[in-house]
Amino acid sequence: MPSPSVFHEVLCAVFQVREHLPGEPPVLSVLLWQRAFDPQAGSWSLPGGSLQADEDLKSSALRQLAEKVDLRQVAHLEQLSVFSEPDRIPGPRVIASSYLGMVPSDSQPNLPQDTRWHPVSMLPEISFDHRKIVERARSRLAAKLSYTNIAFALAPAEFSMSALSDIYCAALGYPVDSTNLLRILSRRGVITATGTVGRTGPSGGRPPALYRFADKQLRITDEFATLRPPL
């Protein structure tokens, strides 16, 4: 192995569906911190940092999130792609492995001063190539919502179907009918009824049945939309 070794960093696009304006439906938001110093002081960056000698990438991602932004409730974390252009950031070469992370909508982590949730529909100025990572994370999340149970990582432990369809709507960017969503997800065995009911809302209405996700691990629920095996 005669060739040069390089630095390696992990960058995490962590999403939460959260209320941005009170009374409005919740929106998909991503966790960013603001750079205090150059390069690109003032712009917003993804949390992350450099890989240590004794950890693999995923452990590193979890460590950085816990240490730097005090985030410990990551319900799901998966690899996106690697960004390896030699000049992707100024200074010595750093290869970035990007991750998609998600925290449930009911968790309220304590964040440092420089760190904030930003609705993905109104992102501030983003550092380096981090915007591309956010975009990729977003589209990966949208795609996986349709054929996996990945929403378990965005939803609280128990939820009404209208709350869940709000989450899908926020993540996908278009309305999702809660009545059909129930049928799809229960037929696939993704969610199960708890048997309990929630409280009725502030403006009246029937109290909703509550559901939970059957698994808290990622599962493919709709493999092979087409070209499936015979029999």
Next chain:
Amino acid sequence: MPSPSVFHEVLCAVFQVREHLPGEPPVLSVLLWQRAFDPQAGSWSLPGGSLQADEDLKSSALRQLAEKVDLRQVAHLEQLSVFSEPDRIPGPRVIASSYLGMVPSDSQPNLPQDTRWHPVSMLPEISFDHRKIVERARSRLAAKLSYTNIAFALAPAEFSMSALSDIYCAALGYPVDSTNLLRILSRRGVITATGTVGRTGPSGGRPPALYRFADKQLRITDEFATLRPPL
């Protein structure tokens, strides 16, 4: 950036659908080379090697395939995941980025002595964690066959539908009806008729119409099997 830099290698799982036994339908095969020296002398490895200072990962992968196994007709190459366990191979730490590559079934690259195509159904002893990479590449390929036009990278420039369904069959591991395949792919605009016909086979029969792929770039052709946007 106080932390250690590490070596970084690229590993390519390159597939071709090729005739293994004459007269039999073609099978999905992967390109491997046999290690002459320890560690793990005799076992078979994926082509690849270490990243240079001035190249990104994809360029590196293409370079290594051209230099080391004289392979220049790679029709598609995409990133799989990164393997970063500190002790994944003996010796100093090396992080591996894995790639999925594909070669059209009609190209016949010249291979070095130690390099050979192996049907994925009868793999030899594989080095280190390379088997895991082959498996992942295989399942990624199978998945993408159903919702993208990725078969363009496995098929020759022009082909009959029965030849194409042989390719799908080899890559998926189960039979694919050529008549339905035609309908699916032409409806999606993935393939178009050339207007010409091929030669009839050695055992007689009607000469087949020839088709070609409309794009030679990867395209998603069946986004959102479910939960699609309204209207």
Next chain:
DNA sequence: ACAAAAGTGTTCGTGCTACACCCATGG
């Protein structure tokens, strides 16, 4: 004429969307 392979048409099932209608609760 017959075998072999390609191409066409038809039936059927499945799964999702859309929407109308019914139910439960608070004021």
Next chain:
DNA sequence: CCATGGGTGTAGCACGAACACTTTTGT
């Protein structure tokens, strides 16, 4: 008893699987 939201039922459609039937060639 009415407004508000939750839940159920149903019709329709789009797409693909399976398979029978027809067409075109070589021998």
